Amino acid sequence: xAQQNSKSVSRTSIHGPIAVLVAFVTLGVVYGVWFAYSVxxxxxxxxxxxxxxxxxxxxxxxxxxxGLSGPMNGxxxxxxxxxxxxxxxxxxxxxxxxxxxxxxxxxxxxLTFGVVSGIGISQAGWVPFIVTVxxxxxxxxxxxxxxxxxxxxxxxxxxxPAINAxxxxxxxxxxxxxxxxxGPLWVIPAALFLLKMPEKEAxxxxxxxxxxxxxxxxxxxxxxxxTLQPDYHEWVLKTALRSPRFWLAGACxxxxxxxxxxxxMHQFAFMIDQGIAKTESxxxxxxxxxxxxxxxxxxxxxxxxxxxxxxxSLAALCNLxxxxxxxxxxxxxxxxxxxxxxxxxxxGYGANTPIFPATSRDLFTSPFFPSIFGTLxxxxxxxxxxxxxxxxxxxxxxxxxxAMLVVSAVLAVxxxxxxxxxxxxxxxxxxxx
Numbered sequence: 001x002a003q004q005n006s007k008s009v010s011r012t013s014i015h016g017p018i019a020v021l022v023a024f025v026t027l028g029v030v031y032g033v034w035f036a037y038s039v040x041x042x043x044x045x046x047x048x049x050x051x052x053x054x055x056x057x058x059x060x061x062x063x064x065x066x067g068l069s070g071p072m073n074g075x076x077x078x079x080x081x082x083x084x085x086x087x088x089x090x091x092x093x094x095x096x097x098x099x100x101x102x103x104x105x106x107x108x109x110x111l112t113f114g115v116v117s118g119i120g121i122s123q124a125g126w127v128p129f130i131v132t133v134x135x136x137x138x139x140x141x142x143x144x145x146x147x148x149x150x151x152x153x154x155x156x157x158x159x160x161p162a163i164n165a166x167x168x169x170x171x172x173x174x175x176x177x178x179x180x181x182x183g184p185l186w187v188i189p190a191a192l193f194l195l196k197m198p199e200k201e202a203x204x205x206x207x208x209x210x211x212x213x214x215x216x217x218x219x220x221x222x223x224x225x226x227t228l229q230p231d232y233h234e235w236v237l238k239t240a241l242r243s244p245r246f247w248l249a250g251a252c253x254x255x256x257x258x259x260x261x262x263x264x265m266h267q268f269a270f271m272i273d274q275g276i277a278k279t280e281s282x283x284x285x286x287x288x289x290x291x292x293x294x295x296x297x298x299x300x301x302x303x304x305x306x307x308x309x310x311x312x313s314l315a316a317l318c319n320l321x322x323x324x325x326x327x328x329x330x331x332x333x334x335x336x337x338x339x340x341x342x343x344x345x346x347x348g349y350g351a352n353t354p355i356f357p358a359t360s361r362d363l364f365t366s367p368f369f370p371s372i373f374g375t376l377x378x379x380x381x382x383x384x385x386x387x388x389x390x391x392x393x394x395x396x397x398x399x400x401x402x403a404m405l406v407v408s409a410v411l412a413v414x415x416x417x418x419x420x421x422x423x424x425x426x427x428x429x430x431x432x433x
Contacts (some may be wrong), residue, residue: 001313002193006072006123013196015136015198016136016137016198016217017018018194018195018196019132019133019136019143019196019197019372020133020136020147020148020279021196022190022191022194022195023129023132023133023148023149023151024147024148024151024154025151025186025190026086026124026125026129026139026152026186026187026190026191027125027126027129027148027149027152028151028152028153028154028155028158028159029186030089030093030120030121030124030125030187030389031058031094031125031151031152031155032152032155032156032158032159033117033155033159033163033179033270034059034062034121035155035156035159035160035264035265036155036156036159036160036163036164036266036401037058037059037113037265038160038264038266038269038285039066039160039163039167040057040162040163040167040172040175040264041059041070041265041269041284042269043167043171044109044172045237047172048106050106050267051396052392052395052396053168053389053392053393053395053396054106054392055106055109055149055267055309055392056219056266056388056389056391056392057114057263057388057389057392058106058109058110058113058114059113059114059261059332059384059385059388059389060111060114060384060385060386060388060389061114061115062113062114062115062118062149062385063113063122063261063381063382063384063385063388064114064118064381064382064385065119065122065378066121066122066125066381066384067112067378067379067380067382067384067385068119068378068381069119069123069125069382070122070127070373070375070376070377071124071237071371071375071378072374073122073123073127073128073370073374073376074127074131074371074372074373074374074375075370075371075394076123076368076419077127077131077370077374078129078368078371080129081197082129082131082132082191083181083190083191083192083195083197084191084192085123085128085194086123086128086129086187086191087123087187088119088123088186088190089119089120089122089123089124089128089187089190090120090124090183090186090187090188091120091181091183091184091188091253091271092116092117092119092120092123092124092125092186093117093180093183093305093429094113094117094118094120094180094181094182094183094184094309094423095116095120095123095180096112096113096117096118096119097117097176097177097179097180097183098161098176098177098180098250099111099112099114100116100117100176101128101173101174101175101176101180102177102257103175104172104176105185105366117422120183124187124191125371126357127336127370127374127377128376129148130141130145130357130373131196131369131373133145133148133197133368134357134361134369135197136198138361139248140304141300141304141315141357141358141361142299142300142301142303142304142308142354142355142358143300143301144300145296145300145353145354145357146297146298146299146300146301146354147296147297147300149296149300149353149354150292150293150296150297150350150353152292152296152353153288153289153290153293153294153295153313153350154288154291154293154297155288155289156264156285156292156346157286157288157290157293158286158289159289160284160286160288160289161176161285161286161385163179164285165421166178166188166394170318174314183192183223185336185379186225187259189404191326198206203266203287209351211390233364233429233430233431233432234366234367234368234430235364235365235368235369235372236366236368236371236372237362237368237371237372237375238431239279239430239431240364240372240375240376241375242402242431243363243424243428243431244430245423246363246364246376248418248419248421248422249359249363249376249379249418249419249422249424250376250378250379251361251379251413252312252356252359252379252416252418252419253343253352253379253380253383254379254380254382254383254386255357255383255411255414255415255418256312256352256356256380256411256415257352257379257380257381257382257383257384257387258383258384258387258390259319259387259408259411259415260319260348260349260352260384260386260387260405260409260410261383261384261385261386261387261388262351262387262390262391262404262408262411263322263323263326263345263408264288264345264349265391266390266391266392266395266401266404267285267288267326267341267342269327270401271284271338272294273401274329274330274333274338274429276333276335276338280335280338280373284338284342285342287339287342287345287346288342288345288346288349290346291342291343291344291345291347291350292344292346292347292349292350293350294346295315295318295346295347295348295349295350295351296348296351296353296354297348297349297350298347299311299314299315299350299351299354299355300354300355300358301311302314302357303355304358304388306401307424307425308355308358308359308362308419308424308425309416309419309423309424309425311351311355312351312355312415312416312419313419313420315347315348315350315352315355315416316350316351316413316415316416318344318345318347319344319345319348319349319408319412320359320409320412320413321340321344321349322341322345323340323341323405323408323409323412325337325340325344326341326401326405327405329341330401330402334348341392348412352380356380357373358421358424359375359422359424360372360373360376361373362424362425362428363422363424363428364376365400366427368432374375390404390407390423391404394407
């Protein structure tokens with residue numbers, strides 16, 4: 001059997017489910033810290049005396065760095081493989097956490113948490129693991145990504161209340177130091193010793209010529225990527241950038257990530273401002289984690305069945321219901337309304353992680369998908385950066401949450417409309433060079 005870096009294995013082996021499991025846990029670790037910044041934000045504002053918008057700016061820097069690292073990570077994956085890239089990310093992630101524990105000024109926070117940790121999270125997160133899952137499950141990508149990406153929901157479920165408890169017990173500086181241990185304890189060894197990749201060799205000519213796209217589950221090159229047809233052309237980054245559907249998909253990812261970050265990053269402070277105790281607020285964040293796990297599993301599978309556009313539109317409706325719950329909560333304090341918000345915002349956010357990469361793969365199936373998706377992922381990270389900062393800025397300017405909720409509602413409507421225009425349901429052959 002042919003080998004890739006002496007570690008390639010058959011796609012029918014146990015290593016496919018193991019790869020999904022490694023993705024599930026690792027994504028929960030690194031992105032759990034990302035979303036737990038909502039807890040760090042409150043602690044930093046109280047301890048350092050910074051404004052909310054200034055403190056939230058660190059997560060915006062992280063989001064931008066995370067996104068801009070995508071093209072580089074795609075190229076690194078193509079050249080060195082996902083295992084090495086993820087292990088390096090685990091190392092940089094730990095260094096970033098340790099440095100963040102020592103910050104004294106806001107610009108140091110931006111540099112250590114935003115830049116260093118952002119690079120680490122990007123290399124141990126989104127792009128490498130999506131490429132890994134895409135290689136193992138090319139024909140059921142939405143479902144497989146739903147399982148893998150639901151680890152992010154677990155990270156929210158466990159990370160937010162756990163980090164809140166650690167901050168209450170030891171302070172935010174010591175908590176960052178404890179989080180740094182996750183790199184050498186899990187991320188690095190899991191990437192190097194547990195994660196495997198399938199073979200990439202194409203099937204023999206005789207076998208491939210008889211194989212239809214629907215019979216492609218056990219091949220290692222997508223049916224749409226075969227070069228048997230003389231008129232077939234592959235998508236490359238240059239041609240993808242010239243496609244209007246690339247930019248429409250990117251605009252969808254940007255607006256969808258923006259509304260998610262506005263709601264997720266500022267919900268903890270919102271709950272506290274409404275009179276809900278920190279312990280109950282962290283419990284509500286845990287409910288978001290549970291519902292986002294359900295959402296990622298549900299929307300990923302549903303999008304494989306009814307299409308990305310329909311599934312994402314239903315998820316957008318959940319976001320609108322969540323926004324409505326916050327409006328009601330602003331006028332009448334009720335714990336059940338806060339829990340309803342947590343359920344629906346988790347369900348709404350849960351669609352982003354499987355549907356965004358699955359849409360990218362639908363539109364730009366190619367051996368050069370890592371580079372294409374790494375570039376397209378910039379839009380999602382840019383949207384997350386805008387959302388995290390915008391929510392804090394709107395609060396600082398208006399002194400309340402009304403403007404933030406109106407903007408969130410508009411974005412929740414616009415994002416699925418953009419996905420319908422990008423039309424991943426329709427064929428998207430690569431143009432001739």
